[in-house]
Amino acid sequence: xxxxxxxxxEHLFYEFSLERHVPETHLLRSIDRFVELGGLxxxxxxxxxxxxxxxxxxxxLIRMLIVGYCFGIRSERRLCEEVHLxxxxxxxxRLGLDGSVPDHSSFSKNRHGRFRDSDLLRRLFxxxxxxxxxxxxxxxxxxxxxxxxxQADASDRNRVDxxxxxxxxxxxxxxxxxxxxxxxxxxxAASEVTPKFIAPSDxxxxxxxxHRGPAFFAYSANYLIDADxxxxxxxxxxxxxxxxxxxxxxxxxxxxxxxxDLDPERxxxxxxxxxxxxxxxxxxxxxxxxxxxxxxKSQRTDGTFSREDFTYDHASDAYRCPAGKTLQHYRRQFTxxxxxxxxxxxxxxxxxxxxxxxxxxxxxxxxxxPARKITRSIYEGARDLAREIAKTxxxxxxxxxxxxxxxxxxHLKRILKLDRLRxxxxxxxxxxxxxxxxxxxxxKLAKLIPMPSPLLAM
Numbered sequence: 001x002x003x004x005x006x007x008x009x010e011h012l013f014y015e016f017s018l019e020r021h022v023p024e025t026h027l028l029r030s031i032d033r034f035v036e037l038g039g040l041x042x043x044x045x046x047x048x049x050x051x052x053x054x055x056x057x058x059x060x061l062i063r064m065l066i067v068g069y070c071f072g073i074r075s076e077r078r079l080c081e082e083v084h085l086x087x088x089x090x091x092x093x094r095l096g097l098d099g100s101v102p103d104h105s106s107f108s109k110n111r112h113g114r115f116r117d118s119d120l121l122r123r124l125f126x127x128x129x130x131x132x133x134x135x136x137x138x139x140x141x142x143x144x145x146x147x148x149x150x151q152a153d154a155s156d157r158n159r160v161d162x163x164x165x166x167x168x169x170x171x172x173x174x175x176x177x178x179x180x181x182x183x184x185x186x187x188x189a190a191s192e193v194t195p196k197f198i199a200p201s202d203x204x205x206x207x208x209x210x211h212r213g214p215a216f217f218a219y220s221a222n223y224l225i226d227a228d229x230x231x232x233x234x235x236x237x238x239x240x241x242x243x244x245x246x247x248x249x250x251x252x253x254x255x256x257x258x259x260x261d262l263d264p265e266r267x268x269x270x271x272x273x274x275x276x277x278x279x280x281x282x283x284x285x286x287x288x289x290x291x292x293x294x295x296x297k298s299q300r301t302d303g304t305f306s307r308e309d310f311t312y313d314h315a316s317d318a319y320r321c322p323a324g325k326t327l328q329h330y331r332r333q334f335t336x337x338x339x340x341x342x343x344x345x346x347x348x349x350x351x352x353x354x355x356x357x358x359x360x361x362x363x364x365x366x367x368x369x370p371a372r373k374i375t376r377s378i379y380e381g382a383r384d385l386a387r388e389i390a391k392t393x394x395x396x397x398x399x400x401x402x403x404x405x406x407x408x409x410x411h412l413k414r415i416l417k418l419d420r421l422r423x424x425x426x427x428x429x430x431x432x433x434x435x436x437x438x439x440x441x442x443x444k445l446a447k448l449i450p451m452p453s454p455l456l457a458m
Contacts, residue, residue: 028067034131034442036131040120040127041058060094062120063094115431124434125235132444144267145222146222147245152219160197166200219238224253237426267282267289269292274295274296282382296383323360
């Protein structure tokens with residue numbers, strides 16, 4: 001028999017408990033155990049006046065931002081609507097049923113003021129990371145590093161030629177930030193190459209493209225993660241260029257040691273981090289094993305001998321060619337000793353012209369040159385160590401672990417919907433990346449640390 005719902009007269013009073021209406025299995029219940037904002041309040045106190053009308057509780061704003069980034073709510077207008085209507089969001093934000101939701105403009109006013117002045121979002125990220133360490137989720141033995149392009153809030157239709165520079169009428173907060181970071185190696189000073197195009201609305205972005213994809217203005221999100229549980233150990237925003245990403249990796253490694261005493265035994269990365277200078281820094285300055293493929297352009301594609309076909313002798317500091325002849329650094333003695341190091345931190349070894357002319361292997365070695373030349377980096381020792389590590393079983397394990405960073409970026413773009421920035425300027429990119437990394441670590445904590453059994457039994 002078909003049932004019929006009978007609507008009785010509305011009650012004058014309702015007995016309602018927000019606590020009972022939020023499921024025990026809801027993600028926010030698990031996340032709430034790891035959100036500790038007491039210390040952040042103390043850090044924000046100096047940025048508030050002791051007089052005047054009480055402000056909106058900063059903890060409420062932070063909790064709302066956590067909700068937005070954990071559930072991919074990118075618009076702050078929509079975030080305010082969702083928190084107003086969603087019981088679980090109200091419970092997490094400590095609003096109750098009758099609590100007022102702040103206006104969306106409150107986020108902008110606080111972000112461009114006291115939040116950035118106090119570096120609050122960085123402190124929030126570090127607070128959550130410390131909780132991950134306390135829960136034993138960070139092993140600290142192996143780190144993995146990578147960067148991903150995040151599209152900037154800049155239209156490619158309004159781009160200007162990079163050689164012409166910014167137009168005289170360019171103005172705004174993002175332009176001021178761009179001028180402030182011109183000497184920062186993570187942004188303006190990352191490369192001496194003039195960018196092809198500049199975005200007047202956000203000049204710090206870089207016109208770039210992913211592999212075989214269309215070009216667009218972007219920032220780089222740089223992640224340093226622990227290889228055990230893919231906890232994000234550090235995050236850095238840079239311009240989208242390889243030199244800046246390498247610098248970001250160094251900064252993140254140094255900061256993890258300074259702030260959390262994390263000193264990894266090995267670093268996992270792709271070829272972008274396999275430059276001679278980076279490998280030398282890891283091996284000789286930090287004592288870290290580079291589980292990184294060597295960035296090597298010496299391999300020839302025309303069928304002639306590559307550098308790997310020549311044998312280097314450390315004792316005599318010379319190369320020996322496949323025909324048994326010697327390539328020396330210098331073939332005559334100088335009164336004043338010379339280092340022979342070129343601007344690119346490499347040294348050149350030359351064969352004798354007489355040896356090459358009489359060599360039967362010349363067509364396979366240097367058919368268009370009178371004698372063969374080979375360059376060797378002054379950091380070749382670190383490169384050789386990386387090549388030896390690449391032959392081990394541990395390196396194969398590291399290659400599989402490297403995918404964890406790529407999975408985090410996929411989660412960032414597909415689930416958290418951070419494939420395009422909403423905020424402009426280096427500070428805007430930094431804010432969004434810190435909040436996204438915080439949300440990912442909180443979700444990881446909720447997944448790996450089960451709810452206590454007494455709470456589940458309620």
